[in-house]
Amino acid sequence: xxxxxxxxxxxxxxxxxxxxxxxxxxxxxxxxxxxxxxxxxxxxxxxxxxxxxxxxxxxxxxxxxxxxxxxxxxxxxxxxxxxxxxxxxxxxxxxxxxxxxxxxxxxxxxxxxxxxxxxxxxxxxxxxxxxxxxxxxxxxxxxxxxxxxxxxxxx
Numbered sequence: 735x736x737x738x739x740x741x742x743x744x745x746x747x748x749x750x751x752x753x754x755x756x757x758x759x760x761x762x763x764x765x766x767x768x769x770x771x772x773x774x775x776x777x778x779x780x781x782x783x784x785x786x787x788x789x790x791x792x793x794x795x796x797x798x799x800x801x802x803x804x805x806x807x808x809x810x811x812x813x814x815x816x817x818x819x820x821x822x823x824x825x826x827x828x829x830x831x832x833x834x835x836x837x838x839x840x841x842x843x844x845x846x847x848x849x850x851x852x853x854x855x856x857x858x859x860x861x862x863x864x865x866x867x868x869x870x871x872x873x874x875x876x877x878x879x880x881x882x883x884x885x886x887x888x889x
Contacts, residue, residue, distance in 0.1 A: 736785025741778035788816040813841030
């Protein structure tokens, strides 16, 4: 997943700004294909490394506890490791720490809620549809109109 996202990012970056590849070929003698491949694969490998870090730390954290189930605590630790790795390109510890905390909190919340933002579906459906009757009841005026115009009664 990470490699795919990074490769997509690199491909968009290369197609959006092809000047660097053309300048390398024109003035540096390098191959445009080689440069394009480098522009596409670097973000792919970086995102794959971040995803592997997240998966590895989450698995190790769940394994150390012994029950083998992933909990939000594991996701927080894994998110912190992945955020730290993402921001490591800045070479600034304050940015790495902030990214680690933010990514850890975000991933913990994602694990807590799951892929859906609604935690109580029954309460949510009652909130949305609870005031409506279970079956549709037609008014007397509508029934009279349907009797008057039988051709349109099935609308």
